[in-house]
Amino acid sequence: MKTLAARFLLSLGLLSLAAAALAFPAAAATVIITADRMLDVVTGRMLANPKVVVTDGRIISLDGSGAPVDAQRIDLPGLTLLPGLIDMHTHLTSDPRVGRVDRFLKTDGYWTLVGAESAERMLSVGFTTVRNVGSGRFDDVALKQAIDDGRIPGPRIVPATHALGATGGHCDNNWLPPSLAEKAAGIADGPEALRARVREMRKFGAEVIKTCATGGVFSRNTEVGQQQQREEELRAIAEEARMWGLTTAAHAHGTEGIKAAIRAGITTIEHASLIDDEGIRLAKERGTWLSMDIYNTEFTQSEGRKYGVLEDNLRKDREVADAQRENFRKAHRAGVKMVFGSDAGVMPHEQAPRQFAVMVRYGMTPLEAIRAATVNAAEAMNKAGQVGRIAPGAFGDMIAVPGDPLADVTTLERVAVVIKGGELVADRRP
Incomplete structure (x- = not known):
């Protein structure tokens, strides 16, 4: 009994010390x-x-x-x-050096640890803030919490959680046969179902809502130019997110999908590879930001096959590479607002800074490229004055x-x- 009493008194003493620390915080560092x-x-x-x-x-x-x-x-x-630099398009829980077959041999929690390694790498090369536009199992929220709590090193993370998309579209799980198929967590069809998905992602930590408006390079059974969400679906996502105080990002390679996303009020258009003159005009008129990943194709074409990227994916990458870079030049020349987005995770995360030189090669001044990764990115995330x-x-x-x-x-x-x-x-x- 005496031992229990002593422990109880010690606990009270520790609580008193904690209360005193709260009442009299330490001097500012x-x-x-x-x-x-x-x-x-x-x-x-x-x-x-x-x-x-x-x-x-x-x-x-x-x-x-x-x-x-x-x-x-x-x-x-x-x-x-x-x-500190800002990358507006990252996938921390991806590693392009793990082949497609090998990915099925990894347990689910493996990718959270990959994310921790990627976060540290991005921080070490100068990115103190990243926007993570899609991850499984709410891993980007877990990483953000662990970093913010000081448990692991990494940049400030703006998480999107699960990317939204259409059944069978770029952001769905299209690599398995019907007997093993499982819909990705962000998949929904129709405006009201997508509004519900926005609320669900926000509930579990999303600070930006990512959606897949067109097909993509690294998905199966989709083509990059193919529109996969109707304009009314994209508008429902944009409106719902805005009501909750969130920004939005649309994966959109294809011409019509890009324009539908701009008209719908999406904040940033990701990739924008096949944007045409009308799309450039719409983006400028409406103040839509373009996030164009114009470096990573160099890694994909030189190293992708070695790491198991399929020929069909390499083909799609080749088809959009030069067009995207020239459209970057045209959009910049027209005065469209642009941010830095590398798609790190498609290439190794530590290579993200290599994109600055490519942005300059395709028309930007060094200052404009730096602004894309600082003040512009901060403004596009509604974080002007905090970062950038x-x-x-x-x-x-x-x-x-x-x-x-x-x-x-x-x-x-x-x-x-x-x-x-x-x-x-x-x-x-x-």
């Missing part, structure tokens, strides 16, 4: 980050000798003001600071690169330092 230069992605100007002050994960000043004398320092001589720029009030998410990324955008392939919330999370300096 502050860090000062200095570098030779800092890119203001809004104005395009380089600022000399920044002193970025981050308190409890948020930026409070750019000139050193507000920092206590004993603040921690991260000094980055010789480097250029930029905002180095400014008071934003999260202290930054990268540092050698040299001048406005003169050579490939410096973004050699990120030296990654800082998330004021914490040094990757350091490749010699």
Whole structure:
């Protein structure tokens, strides 16, 4: 009895200490980050000798003001600071190096662990925020929670959970015979059924609703140009998501599916490979964002066969590759709003920064490509002021690169330092 009483009193004491800690929180943690230069992605100007002050994960000043004398320092001589990068189209729980047959030999939980590895890789190459546009078993929500709780390293995740789509369409399970077939969790047909799916995905953690408006490259029994959802179905998704305060993303390679998604009010069009002049005009008129993954075909065509990609999928990839890149050029020239989306997971996640050089090759200036992965992406996610720029009030998410990324955008392939919330999370300096 004495032992039980002692344990009870000890428990009360611990509870009292916890209550006191809540009543009197610890002093705010502050860090000062200095570098030779800092890119203001809004104005395009380089600022000399920044002193970025981050308190409890948020930026409070750019000139050193507000920092206590004993603040921690991260000094980055010789480097250029930029905002942490944002990738608007990732699949963290996918790995293109696991072949189609081998995937059926893995247990379900294997892909959650793949996602943890992918998240760390993306963070290490400079992506401090990613939008994960579709995963099974709500894995992207699990990853977000584990990262936010500090259990595993990774970027800030905006999860879509299960992608919505039509029966037999790109986002359905089309690889199994009828005796083993199972509908993917996001599949529904008709406006009201799709509205219900939006509510279900939001209920379990979706912050963006992804839907598949057309066929795709890596699915079976679909063609990329094939529209698979009617405009009224896409409109129901967009309206329902907007009512709940969510943005939307439509996988759409095909010309008519792209235009239907734009007219329906979808926030971002993913891939947009076969967009035509009318689609470009509609996107510009309605302020629709295009997210065009114009790098990953290089990995698919050079390495895909080695990892078991079927010839039919390689064919579809070849058919859209050049058209997508030229349409990227045309859309950019027309002034359509664009964001950075790599489709990481179709190629290894750490290769995502290679897309910047391709965006410049097809018409963007380095500054425009950087903006696509910073301020533009933040605006498209309704997170302007939180991520995508180095400014008071934003999260202290930054990268540092050698040299001048406005003169050579490939410096973004050699990120030296990654800082998330004021914490040094990757350091490749010699």
